[in-house]
Amino acid sequence: MKLTGRLGLFLLLCFSARTIGAQEKSREALATLFEQLKSTDLDVRNRASQGLHSYLQGWIGQDPATMQKAVPAIMAALDDSHPDVRVQASAFFGLVGLFRQKDGLEILRNVVRDVIQRFEDPHPNVRGNLMRAIAGLEPAPPYQAVGPFMKHLKDPDGHVRGVALYGLVRAAPASLAAADAVARLLDSTTDPESRRGLIQMLGSAKPTHPVIIAKLVEQLDYDNRLLREDTIRALGEIGPPAAPAIQKLRVIASDPSTDQELRAQAEAALRSIEKKPPPRRAP
Numbered sequence: 001m002k003l004t005g006r007l008g009l010f011l012l013l014c015f016s017a018r019t020i021g022a023q024e025k026s027r028e029a030l031a032t033l034f035e036q037l038k039s040t041d042l043d044v045r046n047r048a049s050q051g052l053h054s055y056l057q058g059w060i061g062q063d064p065a066t067m068q069k070a071v072p073a074i075m076a077a078l079d080d081s082h083p084d085v086r087v088q089a090s091a092f093f094g095l096v097g098l099f100r101q102k103d104g105l106e107i108l109r110n111v112v113r114d115v116i117q118r119f120e121d122p123h124p125n126v127r128g129n130l131m132r133a134i135a136g137l138e139p140a141p142p143y144q145a146v147g148p149f150m151k152h153l154k155d156p157d158g159h160v161r162g163v164a165l166y167g168l169v170r171a172a173p174a175s176l177a178a179a180d181a182v183a184r185l186l187d188s189t190t191d192p193e194s195r196r197g198l199i200q201m202l203g204s205a206k207p208t209h210p211v212i213i214a215k216l217v218e219q220l221d222y223d224n225r226l227l228r229e230d231t232i233r234a235l236g237e238i239g240p241p242a243a244p245a246i247q248k249l250r251v252i253a254s255d256p257s258t259d260q261e262l263r264a265q266a267e268a269a270l271r272s273i274e275k276k277p278p279p280r281r282a283p
Helices: 001-038 042-059 063-066 071-078 083-099 112-120 126-134 143-154 158-174 178-186 192-205 208-221 227-239 238-256 259-273
Strands: none
Touching: 001 042, 001 071, 001 083, 042 083, 063 227, 071 083, 071 143, 071 208, 083 112, 083 158, 083 238, 112 126, 112 143, 126 143, 143 158, 143 178, 158 192, 158 208, 178 208, 192 208, 192 227, 208 227, 208 238, 238 259
16 A cells, blocks of 8 residues: 555656646747748748647636746747747637637636737737736726726727727726727717727627617617617627617617618517517518
8 A cells, every 4th residue: 555655656757747747848849930920932931830829729728727838938039039939829829719718717827917908009909919818807897907998099090909909898897997988989089980890890799888878779779770779780789788768779670761671680689688588570
């Protein structure tokens, strides 16, 4: 029995040593791939890009503890002067925000503030990926990200602005500042096309904060038909939290002076908000 205990301990130590060695090699391999992206040889760069893609596909499906082992190498790559390296590195964290929201905070727990500081990267893809990583964290993005998200609502890159808006919408339930920022953005966007784009993004983000919902409901009072159509669709996508819009949607749905298509869209939005099934067609 004593021998068995010693043997078990020996085997455990051997296994642990092999595991640690494998993790070290994996981190070294990742750092090497990032470094090879800077090669002057096109074939080397292409192989490195393919290798990083394969590594990423395997990494994103691992358990949080294993994923954390690669984080230092990724953070180091984010500080590289070469834009291709930073873009590839940021893609790792961007996928955390897309596919690992539930345990993303555990994966990034030691680097959240460092990632937020890198929202200022000169490359828009890096900014977008890193902001996506933080915006997707559950139950909500940390309060430290609200200010940077607000700042990047004016980012020169449209995609980055959209991710910043998404981050604020997700932060809004726990942050009045985030909700107010989104509401003020709707107020300050006077160009109809830009306002339509903002409303469409809000429909995709599905905000629930009453301040944002109230501001969306106000958009139904505008004469611009396309703006009203986008607002109706967004409210329908939000569903039950958009209940304050019910009265105005009922008016639109029953107004004979409103065109049939807009009335139908208002009815569809009401069904979504009130969780009613669509009407059955007569046989």
